[in-house]
Amino acid sequence: MRKQTISEIKQLLRDVTAVSDPLFTQLKNDPRKGVQTALHAAAARIHKQQAAVVAFEHRFEYERHFWQQGIDYIAGVDEVGRGPLAGPVVSAAVILPKDFDLVQVNDSKQLTPAVRAELAPKIQQVAISIGIGLVDNQGIDELNIYQATRVAMKQAVEKLDPQPEEIIVDAMQIPVPIKQTRLIKGDAKSISVSAASIIAKVYRDHLMDEYAKQYPAYDFPHNAGYGTAKHLAALKAYGPTPIHRMTFSPVEKFRKN
Template sequence: MKLTLTISEVKTQLKSLNHLDDPLVAELRTDTRKGVQSALVAFEKRIQKQIIAKEAFEKRFKYEKSFWSTGNQYVAGMDEVGRGPLAGPVVTAAVILDESFDLIGVTDSKLLTANEREHLYLKIIEEAIEVNICVKDRDFIDQHNIYHATQLAMIETIQGLQHQPTQIIVDAVPLDLNIPQTTLIKGDQKSISVAAASIVAKEYRDHLMDTYDKFYPGYDFAHNKGYGTAKHLAGLKQLGITPIHRMSFSPVPEYK
């Protein structure tokens, strides 16, 4: 069968395809037009990228699938955001997924754009069995130190779940709980549940810092999220500290 599609129509058709073995693809390979062959190359790159992403997704699901296979129905992925900033809270999140979860784009929140994170955040909230968040403010952090404050926030997050997990996958921070735990270094790159938790925690905290930027202008919180950037330090020097600055973090006390 000889194709009579224009190059524009070929591109439109290829956008709707998701398999390299589609009969249309085989037919297009015989088309000698340069525009068609360029469209095929772009199509093949897109499909290969999808295949790689799917394989990576399945690999990051291996811990959850292993636990599910041994009868652990509720596996909670845990992560935190905000241990390093000079200002703002630390936020922890726990996410419980099931085998139907299929958001291939879920990975370490630091590897995603702001638009990707926001889109995935909304989809995670929609598709997860349960999501829980805990926020600990400046006073709590200064009282307990950031590491212990993070641990306590994570414990509170788990205890607040309606579906109590029988297994926890946590990113690098061991928790004093009578629940079996798998502690992973860079867990948000190795576990889908932890990656989902990292996205939820980061999006929640980022929105908080955007709000704080309106209450405390001059520190560039909307962009630095409380980290010690040049603009943030310039704001501290000019305006002093705010109620969300951590007094236990250097150099914040210098600006009191």
């Protein structure tokens, strides 16, 4: 029988999902270095996948606790954009189904832009309901960023259909008459909040990319309104745009009267 090439073995290993697979036993004594390298790489991939599944299941604990109590509709709520010097604060509220299985969903800050962009439409496709809330820079200046964030979260929750029976929120109190579980770093502890963080982040990044077409000097596609060196240099040279938060330092000092 013809001996399989290393390339063919690598192809076979891509479909293996457990180190207990007979293929591992079969290849263990293959003397070729390339085969052993491929075997180690496959084992590392499998262990990483298994760890990701365990972490995913752990992030589902809060939702499962409520489901076991007969609470069907649980909304995860998160925001993005509290710290930038420009643009809105955006909140998302997401109700996930009980069979949700997108293992990659995690705190949006732990994911690359490419992964977030891939996951957002998948979440939208399977979610029971999604709501988006937004307060622009003028609203932030009028209310302050904390209150503006609460307003954006309230908007997001009120757009959900059905309305949730329980809310899991990232360390905030939302002014709605619904029971709330507040978690510090909730976007890393609850899968619903993780999903909300991804939806909010992708939505806001898209808005900032659109604003960049109007105000290209400020490098919004790379800083999303945060105070990077290039953004601050543009503020100093040109002053604030109509989307800057005038009450935020250092925007205020670069304001041209």
